[in-house]
Amino acid sequence: MSHAATTHHTSMGLDSRKMAFWAFIGSECLLFGSLISTYLIYQGRSVSGPTPGEILDIPVTSVSTFDLLMSSLWMVLALAAVQRGDMKWAKIWLFGVVVGGAIFIGFQIYEFTTFVHEGLTLQTNLFGATFFVLTGTHGAHVTVGVLWMGTLWVRALQGKLGPEHAMTVEIAGLYWHFVDVVWIAIFTLVYLLHK
Amino acid sequence: MQDMKAAEHPHPTAGTYLRVAAVLAVLTVIEVGVFYVPAFKPFLAPVLLVLSAIKFAIVVMFYMHLKMDSRFFTLLFGGPLLLASGMILGLLFLFGVMALGH
Numbered sequence: 001m002s003h004a005a006t007t008h009h010t011s012m013g014l015d016s017r018k019m020a021f022w023a024f025i026g027s028e029c030l031l032f033g034s035l036i037s038t039y040l041i042y043q044g045r046s047v048s049g050p051t052p053g054e055i056l057d058i059p060v061t062s063v064s065t066f067d068l069l070m071s072s073l074w075m076v077l078a079l080a081a082v083q084r085g086d087m088k089w090a091k092i093w094l095f096g097v098v099v100g101g102a103i104f105i106g107f108q109i110y111e112f113t114t115f116v117h118e119g120l121t122l123q124t125n126l127f128g129a130t131f132f133v134l135t136g137t138h139g140a141h142v143t144v145g146v147l148w149m150g151t152l153w154v155r156a157l158q159g160k161l162g163p164e165h166a167m168t169v170e171i172a173g174l175y176w177h178f179v180d181v182v183w184i185a186i187f188t189l190v191y192l193l194h195k
Numbered sequence: 196m197q198d199m200k201a202a203e204h205p206h207p208t209a210g211t212y213l214r215v216a217a218v219l220a221v222l223t224v225i226e227v228g229v230f231y232v233p234a235f236k237p238f239l240a241p242v243l244l245v246l247s248a249i250k251f252a253i254v255v256m257f258y259m260h261l262k263m264d265s266r267f268f269t270l271l272f273g274g275p276l277l278l279a280s281g282m283i284l285g286l287l288f289l290f291g292v293m294a295l296g297h
Binding site for chain 2: 012014018019022023025026027029030032033034036037040041043058062065066069070072073075076077079080083170173174177178180181184185187188189192193
């Protein structure tokens, strides 16, 4: 059964799904704003270690940051390919996004595992509690994004994704890029400006 | 209101996307580089915050297409973003992480 893409325009002439998704992203700003402010408020107030300076691995996180940035590029290239009906490249770029996202999650799993082995858990100190909640929430968002992009990739492989679904891909892209910009903020505030 | 209706201009080309990615990559390299240069220590926070804000804005404008989409989407995103930024700053002052008048 083929699902023809139907457009739902508001009285302003804008796509209602896109408008709703931007409103959702706005609400996500407040969620991450609260988590980032909690992290910053408790920064440097742990009474015991490990502290960020002792445990954060900047070179490794720089690589995962670069990987996430590049996956954003692959996402826009996938959207451009879908819009011009070039499904061969759309499948390639979407696969790239899935792999890029999975690599980022792999880095995060490696980081979390290393930290736990070095004695930093959610219960260890204020740094551990706020760090794991903030980066873990972001990681959960990336995981949802990988599953979402994986679904689009499978639909493209099945021939169920075409130029008529460009808005579906664009909305998925908005989510992916939002996850990227949140990481841009986290990388600076948590990793590069640690106390 | 007319501005908000006038919407959804064509998206950038693949070439623009690649140039944006190159700029983002260079800014990330500068960020990490600045972090390791001792001479930048006194200015580390402002420099990194500005670089981060530029990267954030570039992704939102070009990859999320806010530069060419309806201004209403900018409002839907920018409003809560400002609110969140204000909340963060307010809480940092309230809890003494940042202070005025020292």
